Amino acid sequence: MNKVSGGAVRPEPGPAQSTPAGPHSWQWARERLDGLPDGRGLNIAYEAVDRHVAAGRGDKAALRCVAADLSVTTVTYAELARLSGRFASGLRALGVGRGDRVATLLGRCPELYVTVLGTLKNTSVLCPLFAAFGPEPVAERLRLGRVSVLVTTDELYERKVAAQRDRLPDLRHVLTVGEGRPPGTSPFEALLERAADGFVIPATSPEDMALLHFTSGTTGTPKGAVHVHEAVVAHYATGASALGLRPDDVYWCTADPGWVTGTSYGISAPLAHGVTTVVDAGEYDARRWYGILARNRVDVWYTAPTAIRMLMRASPRGSPPDLPRSYDLSALRFVASVGEPLNPEAVRWGEEVLGLPVHDNWWQTETGCVMIANVEGAPIRPGSMGRPLPGVEAAVLERGPDGRARVTSGRVRVLDDPDAEGELALRAGWPSMFRGYLDAEERYRRCFADGWYLSGDIARRDADGWFWFVGRADDVIKSAGHLIGPFEVESALMEHPAVVEAGVIGRPDPVAGEVVKAFVSLGPGFTADTALARDITAFARRRLGPAMAPREVVFDQHLPKTRSGKVMRRLLRARELGLPEGDVSALEEAR
Numbered sequence: 001m002n003k004v005s006g007g008a009v010r011p012e013p014g015p016a017q018s019t020p021a022g023p024h025s026w027q028w029a030r031e032r033l034d035g036l037p038d039g040r041g042l043n044i045a046y047e048a049v050d051r052h053v054a055a056g057r058g059d060k061a062a063l064r065c066v067a068a069d070l071s072v073t074t075v076t077y078a079e080l081a082r083l084s085g086r087f088a089s090g091l092r093a094l095g096v097g098r099g100d101r102v103a104t105l106l107g108r109c110p111e112l113y114v115t116v117l118g119t120l121k122n123t124s125v126l127c128p129l130f131a132a133f134g135p136e137p138v139a140e141r142l143r144l145g146r147v148s149v150l151v152t153t154d155e156l157y158e159r160k161v162a163a164q165r166d167r168l169p170d171l172r173h174v175l176t177v178g179e180g181r182p183p184g185t186s187p188f189e190a191l192l193e194r195a196a197d198g199f200v201i202p203a204t205s206p207e208d209m210a211l212l213h214f215t216s217g218t219t220g221t222p223k224g225a226v227h228v229h230e231a232v233v234a235h236y237a238t239g240a241s242a243l244g245l246r247p248d249d250v251y252w253c254t255a256d257p258g259w260v261t262g263t264s265y266g267i268s269a270p271l272a273h274g275v276t277t278v279v280d281a282g283e284y285d286a287r288r289w290y291g292i293l294a295r296n297r298v299d300v301w302y303t304a305p306t307a308i309r310m311l312m313r314a315s316p317r318g319s320p321p322d323l324p325r326s327y328d329l330s331a332l333r334f335v336a337s338v339g340e341p342l343n344p345e346a347v348r349w350g351e352e353v354l355g356l357p358v359h360d361n362w363w364q365t366e367t368g369c370v371m372i373a374n375v376e377g378a379p380i381r382p383g384s385m386g387r388p389l390p391g392v393e394a395a396v397l398e399r400g401p402d403g404r405a406r407v408t409s410g411r412v413r414v415l416d417d418p419d420a421e422g423e424l425a426l427r428a429g430w431p432s433m434f435r436g437y438l439d440a441e442e443r444y445r446r447c448f449a450d451g452w453y454l455s456g457d458i459a460r461r462d463a464d465g466w467f468w469f470v471g472r473a474d475d476v477i478k479s480a481g482h483l484i485g486p487f488e489v490e491s492a493l494m495e496h497p498a499v500v501e502a503g504v505i506g507r508p509d510p511v512a513g514e515v516v517k518a519f520v521s522l523g524p525g526f527t528a529d530t531a532l533a534r535d536i537t538a539f540a541r542r543r544l545g546p547a548m549a550p551r552e553v554v555f556d557q558h559l560p561k562t563r564s565g566k567v568m569r570r571l572l573r574a575r576e577l578g579l580p581e582g583d584v585s586a587l588e589e590a591r
């Protein structure tokens with residue numbers, strides 16, 4: 001039984017996080033947020049939209065929505081406040097209230113933002129789903145989340161939900177965007193038209209549940225991470241510290257709002273800062289993306305390593321960068337990425353081709369906000385994810401035999417030696433820390449020890465405090481007594497001119513325990529043959545030395561990836577060993 005639904009589950013007791021009031025600290029952010037009028041609490045949607053209207057900034061563009069055909073619809077802060085208020089009134093009229101779950105299964109369209117903000121205004125809980133999920137993962141998440149309202153399109157409903165409806169007894173209302181009127185649904189537009197203006201956001205405790213986010217499912221069955229309204233403090237602080245947002249910026253976050261990046265940094269952080277956010281309904285295409293950056297004069301761009309690598313494929317370093325050069329990218333001030341390790345090659349590509357390095361940062365669904373980052377103005381060490389942000393205390397903990405932090409009588413050991421590898425941990429208690437895993441309280445508790453949140457990732461910290469990602473605890477390879485992080489091997493492989501992406505696993509070996517095996521995908525113009533495999537292997541041996549270099553390199557143009565673009569090493573391993581593939585709902589091909 002999970003206690004989350006009624007309020008918050010606090011982590012294991014531990015020292016509270018200190019909140020110094022320096023720039024970009026949590027305290028600094030709290031002072032810059034308004035809180036609900038009359039001291040009625042803290043609500044993400046009020047901070048994101050209504051307070052700007054109250055302060056006379058209602059005419060400013062909040063969203064610049066680019067449709068698939070490139071036509072643009074601008075939504076001002078005043079319009080977004082009004083429409084989201086109406087949606088909240090509409091929910092209330094349906095009898096949907098505090099704590100009830102509202103899911104979105106929508107493309108990146110204005111209605112999505114109206115739904116997200118209206119749901120939060122109504123103190124209901126938003127559960128964003130990725131529109132490209134197939135029927136099974138959609139139904140599974142609706143069921144696990146006990147979702148009572150779904151907002152989707154008529155077409156997505158017909159394709160992905162209608163046949164599953166019987167299995168979803170909690171799903172009371174389906175609101176659809178579009179002309180079609182599938183049985184069992186009602187039109188989104190009509191709800192907005194009927195609803196009254198003047199919605200007053202009810203009192204909202206900072207600890208009220210706001211968001212239910214399913215993790216990417218890279219390492220197993222997706223977990224439902226619970227977040228509360230207080231998260232907006234962290235979104236605001238890190239919007240400034242990790243992304244360098246300034247009020248007049250035009251900002252573009254390419255992550256889909258079906259993932260935590262798309263809500264924390266696609267909705268909450270930029271709107272709380274009052275910037276103009278570009279929303280692209282279209283899919284990745286190099287020309288389209290450069291065009292959007294140029295036409296909108298985007299200042300700050302937040303994207304993913306996989307997207308950067310796709311752009312690299314379209315205009316490699318060393319070749320004349322004709323494609324990006326034919327666009328005016330002069331407005332760009334800051335480029336950041338998250339989700340996977342950013343290989344040094346990608347950082348340098350940014351410098352050469354975009355004129356700006358790409359700033360890697362690290363966080364998780366569970367952390368709710370960026371925790372470790374390469375920030376504006378600080379030197380970048382390519383391949384490092386940066387340093388902890390203000391208010392964040394990060395450490396590397398000694399590991400036990402199971403590969404996770406060793407906990408002895410409730411205590412952990414912080415490794416202070418430079419470059420020591422261990423489990424990356426964060427001092428518990430930051431504002432956007434997840435407050436539970438849905439229906440898995442024991443699993444949640446196991447994430448905390450001795451006042452630390454244990455991330456499940458392995459990292460090292462160098463003598464100057466920069467953190468380097470080694471791998472996930474489950475992915476680290478043990479070969480002939482060495483511990484090998486797949487990322488370092490993958491990074492080295494991607495420096496080879498032919499290799500654009502790589503996934504590295506440990507293959508069981510009677511002598512070494514495990515040996516390194518690499519799956520690589522090639523750029524255009526390269527032929528997958530034995531000579532190239534040999535060349536790549538030799539290249540990796542020169543870079544990494546024989547202990548770390550892959551013993552075997554095979555070609556794979558379709559590395560299994562999650563829908564958010566992460567290489568699923570567990571699937572590579574399962575396929576290699578002929579083991580069951582486990583939960584594949586997050587797999588990119590799983591349509």
Ligand code: ATP
Nearest residue numbers: 215216217218219220339340341361362364365469
């Ligand atoms: P699941 O928890 O379901 O297996 P997931 O961990 O991929 O999926 P997310 O919360 O979306 O789900 O991703 C967080 C993880 O992504 C981190 O724990 C880390 O392993 C990886 N990650 C995120 N940013 C970075 C980065 N900058 N460098 C390296 N890895 C990163």
Ligand code: MG
Nearest residue numbers: 215219364456
């Ligand atoms: Mg995870």
